[in-house]
Amino acid sequence: MEAASLAHGVASPVSQREGMTKNVSLESLQLCERDGKAEDPGVVGMELPVARNIKISNITCDSFKICWEMDPHTTEKITHYFIDLNKKENKNSNKFKHKDVPTKLVAKAVPLPMTVRGHWFLSPRTEYTVAVQIASKQTDGDYAVSEWSDIVEFCTADYSSVHLTQLLQKAEVIAGRMLKFSVFYRNQYEEYFQHCRDVLGSRMMPSVKDNSGSHGSPLSGKLEGIFFSCNTEFNTGQPPQDSPYGRFRFQIPAEVLFTPDTRLYFGDFYCMYTAYHYVILVLAPRGSRGDLYCRDRLPELDVTNNRFLTRVCGEDGRVVFQHAQDVILELIYTEPVQLAQGTVSQISGHQLMSFSTVNAKKDPSCKTCNISVGR
Numbered sequence: 001m002e003a004a005s006l007a008h009g010v011a012s013p014v015s016q017r018e019g020m021t022k023n024v025s026l027e028s029l030q031l032c033e034r035d036g037k038a039e040d041p042g043v044v045g046m047e048l049p050v051a052r053n054i055k056i057s058n059i060t061c062d063s064f065k066i067c068w069e070m071d072p073h074t075t076e077k078i079t080h081y082f083i084d085l086n087k088k089e090n091k092n093s094n095k096f097k098h099k100d101v102p103t104k105l106v107a108k109a110v111p112l113p114m115t116v117r118g119h120w121f122l123s124p125r126t127e128y129t130v131a132v133q134i135a136s137k138q139t140d141g142d143y144a145v146s147e148w149s150d151i152v153e154f155c156t157a158d159y160s161s162v163h164l165t166q167l168l169q170k171a172e173v174i175a176g177r178m179l180k181f182s183v184f185y186r187n188q189y190e191e192y193f194q195h196c197r198d199v200l201g202s203r204m205m206p207s208v209k210d211n212s213g214s215h216g217s218p219l220s221g222k223l224e225g226i227f228f229s230c231n232t233e234f235n236t237g238q239p240p241q242d243s244p245y246g247r248f249r250f251q252i253p254a255e256v257l258f259t260p261d262t263r264l265y266f267g268d269f270y271c272m273y274t275a276y277h278y279v280i281l282v283l284a285p286r287g288s289r290g291d292l293y294c295r296d297r298l299p300e301l302d303v304t305n306n307r308f309l310t311r312v313c314g315e316d317g318r319v320v321f322q323h324a325q326d327v328i329l330e331l332i333y334t335e336p337v338q339l340a341q342g343t344v345s346q347i348s349g350h351q352l353m354s355f356s357t358v359n360a361k362k363d364p365s366c367k368t369c370n371i372s373v374g375r
Contacts, residue, residue, distance in 0.1 A: 002104065007368065008289045011047065014244060017167065017180060018081060021273060022283055023235070024235070026150055027226055029302070033043045038156070038259065040109040042184070045296040047074075048068040048074060048077060048078065048134045048136060048144060048145065048146035048162060049071040049074045049133070049146060049357070050070070050134070050135055050144055050146050050147045050148075050149055051068035051070055051132040051134060051149035052068060052069045052070065052149065052150075053068060053069045053071060053148070054066065054067075054068045054130070054131075054132060054149055054152045055067050055068065055113075055152075056130070056152060056154040057368050058113075059154060059155070059156060060121075060157050060160060061122075061123075061124030061125070061156055061157050061158060061159055061160065061216045061373055062117060062118065062122045062124065062156070062162065062373045063115055063116060063117035063118075063122065064082070064115070064116065064122075064154065064156070064262050065110075065113040065115050065116075065117055065161055065245075066113055066114060066116060066130065066132070067112040067113035067114075068112065068132055068149065069132065070248070075109075076266055077106065077136045077137070077228055078134055079109055079135065079136050079137040080108055080109055080111045080136070080137055080143065080279075081106075081107050081109055081132060081133070081134065081135065082104055082105070082106055082133040082134075082135055082145070082158045083104065083105040083106075083107065083116065083129045083131075083132055084104050084130065084132075084133070084187050085104075085105065085116075085121065085128055085129075085130050085131060086128065086129050086130075087126060087128055087129075088126075088127035088129055089131055089206065089238055090173070094226065106135075107116070108361070109140055109361070110287070111348065122156055123215060123216075124154070124156050124157060124159060124373065125156060125157070125215055125216060125220075126155065126215075126218030127153060127154070127155045128152070128156065129150050129151050129152070130153075130155065130156055131148050131150070131152070132148070132149045132151050133145050133146055133147075134146040134147050134246075136175050136190075152154055153231070155306065157215035157354070158216050158217065158218035158297075159214065159217060159218060159373070160219050161297065161298065161299060161356060162269075163216065163297060163371060163373055164218075164266065164297075164299055165299050166266075167214070167266075167268065167269045167369070168266045168299050168373055170269060170369060170371065171266070171269035171277070171279050171307070171308070171327065171369070172293065172307045173305040174219070174277060174326055174327065174368060175279070175308055175324040175325075176325040176326025176327070177324075177326075177327060178307075178322035178323065178324060179232055179234070179237070179322060179323055179324075179325050179338075180232075180237065180308065180320060180321065180322055181230050181231075181232050181237075181254065181322065181323050182253065182254055182321060182330065183230070183239065183252060183253055183254055183313045184226065184228040184229070184230050184251070184252050184253045184254055184257055184344075185229055185230070185239050185249050185250065185251045185252070186204070186228050186229070186245075186249065186250045187229075187243035187244075187245040187246045187247075187248065187249045187250075188245060188246040188248055188250070189246040189247070190246075190247070190248050191244065192248075193250065193306060194250055194341070194375055197339065200292075202338060203336045204226050204250070204336065204337045204338065204339065205226075205336050206224040206225045206226055206290075206333075206334060206336065207224060207225075207226070208223070208224050209221065209222070209224070209225065210257060211318070212270075212360040212361075213267075213268040213270045213280060213360070213362055214268050214269070214270050214271050214298065214362050214371065215362065216232050217256070217266050217268045217280075218297045218298070219268065219280065219282070219298075219332070222293070222331065223267075223282070223290065223293060223294070223334070224334065225282065225290060225332035225334045226331060226332070226333045226334075226336075227332060228252075228257070228283075228331040228332075229328075229330070229331065230254070230309070230323050230328065230331060231323060231328055231329055232323070232366070234325070239251070241312055241347050241350065242347070244348060244364075247347055248344055248346055249261050249344065249345060249346070249347050250339065250342050250343070250344050250348070251343050252337065252341055252342030254311075255319060255321075255335050256341050257283055257337070258303075258311050258321065259285075260311075261285060261293050261356075262283050262284065262285055262286070262303070262311075263283075263285075263286055263294075263295070263298065263300060263303075264281060264282070264300065264301045264303050264306070264309060265282040265283050265284065265294045265295075265300050265301065265338065266279070266280075266281060266298060266299045266300075266301055266308070267279075267280035267282050267294075267297040267298055267327050267332065269291065269327075269369045270279040270360075270362040270369050271362065271363050271366050271369050272360045272361070272362070273363045273366075277326075277327050277328070277368065277369055278287050278327065278328045278329075278330055278368075279324070279327045279328070279329055279330070279332070280307055280329075280330045280331075280332065281301070281308060281309055281329060281331050282298065282331075282334065283331055283332065283333045283334070284292050284333075284334045284335075285334070285335055288294070288334055289296060289334065290332075290334025290335065291334070294334075295356075308324045308327070308329060309321075309322070309323050309331070310322045310325070311330060332344060333346055340362070345370045
């Protein structure tokens, strides 16, 4: 099993060993039962300070910095910190990814704050509780320990652009060759389109993306948009006649949504315990609210040269649109779309509900679409 690491500590606000940055190593991992009382009392009579005013900062999807206050006159006795970390949904059980991962991290005492980092016990977008115990290792190998600190709660962050770039690179490996297409399409029930006509002024309106895909995606629950597809059948070059989302289909010429002023972003790469892999792309008109949200969070793609979706103007002035053959593209367009810009018709195929990706959970064991951070 990969060992967790407690990364470089920085200057302590209490001790004036400031400026001396140390490499903090995780000495051991062990299970503990924490009930608010000191455990393994060790040497009788040794009093250790209780960590106060715990502060969590610099939170990422798989790391955080932690510091606290304590009596500076007792620091010479301190050799270790015990950090008790639990997912908030069940504070009394150890529910990390791997069942053998303990909840207590034992770290050598170093100047604070220190960084706790470990993708195998920290997941993105997850609420945790943390408490600290101060310890002093004795000559016989036992520990004298303080009372546990108060419990502090925090939530880990989304994937950063670095993590998304890693996903992008993995998706590029399996994208396959490019096929021509001419329309974007969106399947829904007849009632959906009737609602658009009667209530929304004959417009399809953006809505908040669901929780499908990678758990760390910065899109889920935050970006507003309209889902479209563009994949075509290999033998016909046309959109498939089957869909899991409804028997009625809105089709719109690709050039209406994918214009020279449209920016393209990579959003996610995932699968749902099947051989099919999905890539989420965002189409955002330049300067739109969706564009402003994505540009600081997602990798931007060159619209004329990428492995998933391209728009290329030929020498004859005609624009050619192409999509990747070997992944299923889910496109999020970030602005309202007028029904009058396309057509609505009923498809002749089946409604394959098993292929729906609504709130679909990513397979955390797939080596093709996972990276070495929380899933």
